[in-house]
Amino acid sequence: MSRLILKKCSIGRSRWHWPIAGLVLLGARPALALVSFEDKAAVKKTAVKAQDDPDGSRRAFLAAYKVFMHPRCMNCHPSGDAPLQGEDSHVHGQNVKRGKDGTGKYALKCSNCHQDKHVAGENMPPGNPNWRLPSPEAPLIFQGRSPAALASQLKDPGRTGGKTLEQILHHVAEDKLVLGCWEPGEGRAKPPLSHGDFVREVQAWIEKGAHVPPP
Amino acid sequence: MIKLKVNRKEYAVDVSPDTPLLWVIRETIGLTGTKFGCGAAQCGACTVHLDGEAVRSCVTAVERAAGREVVTIEGLPDDLGMPLKDAWIAEDVPQCGYCQSGQIMAAAVLLRETTRPTDEDIDDCMTGNICRCGTYPRIRRAIHRAAAALSKGTGK
Amino acid sequence: MSDVVNLSRRGFLKAGALAGGGLVLGVYVPPRATAVDPPAAKPTTYKPNAFLRIGSDDTVTVIVNHSEMGQGIYTGLAMIVAEELDADWRKVRVEAAPADPVYNHTMYGIQLTGGSTSTISEWDRFRKAGATARAMLIAAAAAIWKVAPATCRASEGQVIHQESGLFLSYGELAEPASRLAPVRNVALKDPKTFKLIGKPTRRLDTPEKVNGTAVFGIDVTVPGMLTAVLARPPVFGGKARSVNKAKALAIPGVRHVVETDRGVAVVADGFWPAKKGRAALEIEWDLGPLATLDSHLQREEYIELARTPGAVARKQGDAESALAASARVIEAVYDLPYLAHAPMEPLNCVADVRPDGCDVWTGTQAQTLEHHAAAQAAGLKPEQVKIHTTLLGGGFGRRAALDCHFVREAVLVSKAVKAPVKVIWTREDDIKGGYYRPTAHHVVSAGLSPQGRPTAWKHRIVCQSFLIGTPFEAAIVKNGVDETCVEGAADVPYDVPNILVDWKQAPNGVPVQWLRSVGHTHTAFVVESFLDELAHAARTDPLAYRRELLANHPRHQRVLDLAAREFGWEKPLAPGRGRGLALHQSFGSIVAHAVEVTVSKAGVLAVHRVVCAIDCGPVVNPDSVRAQMEGSIVFGLSTLAHEITFALGRVRQRNFHDYPVLRMNETPAIEVHIVRSTDSMGGVGEPGVPPVAPAVANAIFDLTGKRLRKLPIRALDLKQA
The missing domain is CATH 3.30.365.10 (Aldehyde oxidase/xanthine dehydrogenase, molybdopterin binding domain)
Structure with missing residues (x-):
């Protein structure tokens, strides 16, 4: 399964089609839940198999960190209650806030402007079917986090909304919102690694023991 | 043909599926209360309700609205529309008036989701809607007034 | 005309x-x-x-x-x-x-x-x-x-x-x-x-x-009407050298592509196909002489222009000699950018040109000009042309176009396609479309007596004129001075014995036009900021300093006092807050604003409260006066945040994300106090704007000790070290 993830990641530049994934994996059953289940099992298996390698793990995290801190990722993992936007990660215009479930507030909900796909043209709202911020209970802040702080946070289910490392790997490998970072639309830069390389680094960090880089 | 339901009326429109909902509402259906202000989801003048949410129709392709409920200023139901319009009149809110349809459509979502909005709630709802004439202080007062009228009316 | x-x-x-x-x-x-x-x-x-x-x-x-x-x-x-x-x-x-x-x-x-x-x-x-x-x-x-x-x-x-x-x-x-x-x-x-x-x-x-039934120009529909958008030159003064229409015409719904002296019009069944058609046009532009226009270089040019005297707008006493003899001389340079009006309703015009007549529906501030321009563009007699004025979705001077360009465009296109046509400007067309408030460079100096009273005041303004060369020139340009460039500076009310105000005309090129309160938009910022500088140099409270210099202007004093009293100028502010005031007369009315601000560590300015006092003489509808003051304050605060700049001849701003205007969460608490007055009647649409920006700049100085002599204000300028 982990090989399958990697294979999928290698084509991560193009939009991932869930229905196809479902068919490939397990026939006609609902794709999302199944893949998620499969992922957990796969990562656990590989985690057992992998060698604990503190240096390699930390190296992998530092490589992935460049992606975590890239505007495409960090803009939705802000330190405040508002998303960020733009290549300079300025606070999102129009006083947009996280809201109860991370999808905005009142007349300023994410999907009121952000469509399922990018609106064509410079400075037009980028789109994604899952457009949202982390929930206020587990805001998963990247902005301003050092590598050590971010790694510790990702390992602490108390601060990830109960997400395990496996689920975090799943998010970076499969969530359309994350995949969308590599199809950023007009005028927006892609993260510094390919999606495949990014997932490989996150996976390597976890498999090699999820060690926290020195502060 | 794309099937649309606007203000509880069914329409079948023959437009390119990427056409923004705004232009279908204004030009194809002929309801001009919804305004074009920026074309980039920056100003809120084009706000309509799509299944109750205050979407910016200038960046919403008409295909997204297919089979869903679209409500414009002309069809805003009285339960929220009347107290809002009455409050807007009582506070003499509009100047040029061009942005006010969008302002009212945004405010309607606020009043649906919270009975007695605070000033912060108003900021969190209304900051997406630009008024170049600067009627913001009156919009704020009108929202408070409409909320008060609503809770009085429903005994809350 | x-x-x-x-x-x-x-x-x-x-x-x-x-x-x-x-x-x-x-x-x-x-x-x-x-x-x-x-x-x-x-x-x-x-x-x-x-x-x-x-x-x-x-x-x-x-x-x-x-x-x-x-x-x-x-x-x-x-x-x-x-x-x-x-x-x-x-x-x-x-x-x-x-x-x-x-x-x-x-x-x-x-x-x-x-x-x-x-x-x-x-x-x-x-x-x-x-x-x-x-x-x-x-x-x-x-x-x-x-x-x-x-x-x-x-x-x-x-x-x-x-x-x-x-x-x-x-x-x-x-x-x-x-x-x-x-x-x-x-x-x-x-x-x-x-x-x-x-x-x-x-x-x-x-x-x-x-309820959505008000009819603005953009809402007008005429049977058989087509919709057009224009591809205008990317640089002001440019011209299309060659146009390949094929791809535009291939877009479903596109009917015509028409070349006019204003740009290339794509005429379609609706706005969306017209806009798609415009994107598909292949145009080679001859960019013309402004192809290298750059805001930084333009400022250098203005600085150079300011080195030599201009046409004299006011001369009282002998400012040069008094300056030379002064105990202390304070000098400052102020810069203000081009500004776009950005009314919420983008420009538009419906024209229906027929062989024997023409109807025009638009939100215009200048019916007579449009009437004659439409007749001329249609090739008809004025009596064959009807102008139908709709509601305007904001004007601010943008819809009083001296060259009638937005009406001319529609008439030319309708005439060419022989059908009623609605020309719609996109927001980008509007922001990039010119007719801006002119950018201005000011050099101002004052001599102070040992007691800190100004003995001399010398003010030089460099900016473009939008009236020289128009039919308005004869009425407004006097002795080589365009009054709209020096208003608010030439008539500075403060009691200074020696005053010299002159004006250097900057070269034309970028289309410029009046914007709500016109020359006062920049002169008031300079005069009221600089006066604050003098008050601080004299170690005198800015209110007391102004009052003393307005001894012969009781009407001004009354307005100033009302704003200060209602603001609570005598009371100390909460820690971390700054206060400022400004006073200005324009359009026959006098307005003072007192404001309260904070600045965050990151340099983000927040204006919390604006207390406004106005004397506009007899009032017809007090609530309209209030509304205009509220709106003017919001408009004035927006000028702290935006600017139009040029690089390689192109306007760098596009839409409200990079030409920000004030929004709900940035709007301060506003109080308006109207002086009961039987003096002559003044206006209310514009006079509230000029004193806003200087009052805020003065409050920022009060709080931070930083004197802002350039607009817009950037967080970087205010960031704490």
Whole structure:
């Protein structure tokens, strides 16, 4: 399964089609839940198999960190209650806030402007079917986090909304919102690694023991 | 043909599926209360309700609205529309008036989701809607007034 | 354009409120006006003059010759008529006047809304229109009852015979009154008896503006109408060298591609195909001489221009010698950017050009200019052209285009495609489209006495003129000085013995135009900031310093004192807060703002409170005055945040994300206090804007010790080290 993830990641530049994934994996059953289940099992298996390698793990995290801190990722993992936007990660215009479930507030909900796909043209709202911020209970802040702080946070289910490392790997490998970072639309830069390389680094960090880089 | 339901009326429109909902509402259906202000989801003048949410129709392709409920200023139901319009009149809110349809459509979502909005709630709802004439202080007062009228009316 | 005569807004203002009274002659409809546009006169409609119609259903329709762009003029002028007519206010309606000389502005000599003068222009004329009609309705009733008119009175839409208790409604009297000869020289009411004028009155146009039925230019639809967008040159002054239309014409819905002197128009069944068609055009542009325009280099050029004297706008005493002899000289340089008006309704115009006539529907501030420009572009006689004024989705001066470009475009395209055409500007077209408030470079210096009092004041302004070379030049450009470039600086009210103000004209190129409060937008920032600098240099409280220098201006002092008192200038502010004030006279009114600000560590400015005081003389609708002050404050605060800049000849801003305007969460608490005044009537649409920016800059200095001499304000400028 982990090989399958990697294979999928290698084509991560193009939009991932869930229905196809479902068919490939397990026939006609609902794709999302199944893949998620499969992922957990796969990562656990590989985690057992992998060698604990503190240096390699930390190296992998530092490589992935460049992606975590890239505007495409960090803009939705802000330190405040508002998303960020733009290549300079300025606070999102129009006083947009996280809201109860991370999808905005009142007349300023994410999907009121952000469509399922990018609106064509410079400075037009980028789109994604899952457009949202982390929930206020587990805001998963990247902005301003050092590598050590971010790694510790990702390992602490108390601060990830109960997400395990496996689920975090799943998010970076499969969530359309994350995949969308590599199809950023007009005028927006892609993260510094390919999606495949990014997932490989996150996976390597976890498999090699999820060690926290020195502060 | 794309099937649309606007203000509880069914329409079948023959437009390119990427056409923004705004232009279908204004030009194809002929309801001009919804305004074009920026074309980039920056100003809120084009706000309509799509299944109750205050979407910016200038960046919403008409295909997204297919089979869903679209409500414009002309069809805003009285339960929220009347107290809002009455409050807007009582506070003499509009100047040029061009942005006010969008302002009212945004405010309607606020009043649906919270009975007695605070000033912060108003900021969190209304900051997406630009008024170049600067009627913001009156919009704020009108929202408070409409909320008060609503809770009085429903005994809350 | 030959109609443009007698244009002297400033001459008028100097002369006092009702100097233009002689033009009241226009009250009676000359035959020509009827020929141009009979406003749907039914047999049962009484039309005593060009400004009023009374229907047999009791409706009173006031025909308003000034454009409603948010300032509330439809309501204000209707109130004036209704007051003198003793109309039932609930029956009063408003209709936009057609373009016709009878509707010319009483001071400008053309039909134009601008200069915060609409009420001043019409005060006398609309009062007489109402009073005349009332006299005739009374005469008609008296004739029916066979009693003396003096025994009858009018009240709330009825004529009443006191003794008998008989009464007839205005609707019932409309027809008999229309058969009477006009009454002349009617007496106007004593202002003390006003029932409507002076009372806060709700606007007549609100109901239609809250239910989506109000019609703006962009909402006009004509049978068979097509929609066009234009590809305009990417650099001002550019021209299309070659146009490949094929890909645009291949887009479904695109009907025509038309080349005009304004750009290449894509004409389609609707806005979306037109916009897609425009994106598909392949145009090679000849960029012209502004292809290298760059804002930084332009500023260097202005600095160079400021090194030598300009045309003298005010000379009092000998400023140069006094400066040389001063104990202390303070000098400062101020820079202000180009600004776009950015009204919420993007520019648009519907034109229907036929071989024998042309109709134009648009929200314009300048009907006479549009009328003649449309006739010329259509190749028709003016009497074959009708201008239909819609509501304006904001004007701010943008819709008073001296070259009538947005109307000309539509007329040219309609003529070319032989169909009615609506030209729509996108927001990007608007932001990048020019006709900006000119960028300005100011050099100002003052000499202080040992006590800190200014003994000399020297102020040099470098900016473009948008009036030189137009028909307005003769009226507004005096001794080589364009008054709109030095207003607010040349007439600085402070008591300084030696004053020299001069102006250097910057080269033309970027299209520039008046923006709400015109030259005052930049002069007030400089004068009021610099005066604050002097107060601080003199270690004197800015309020006390101003008061002392305004000893001969009690009206100014009263406004300043009112703002300061209501603000609580004497009370200490909470820690971490700064306060500032500014005072400015423009358009016949005096406005002071006192503001309270904070600046975050990151340099983010927040304006928490603005207390405004205004003396605009007699007030028709106090609530409109308040609304205009609120709106002006929001407009003025927006000028702290945005600018138009150039790189490689191109405008760098596009839309509201990079040309930000104030939003709800940035809007301070606003208080407006109106001085009870019987002085001459001033305007209210513009005078609230000029003192906003300097009051905030002064408050920032009070808080941080940083003097901002350049707008917009950047967080970087205010960031704490």
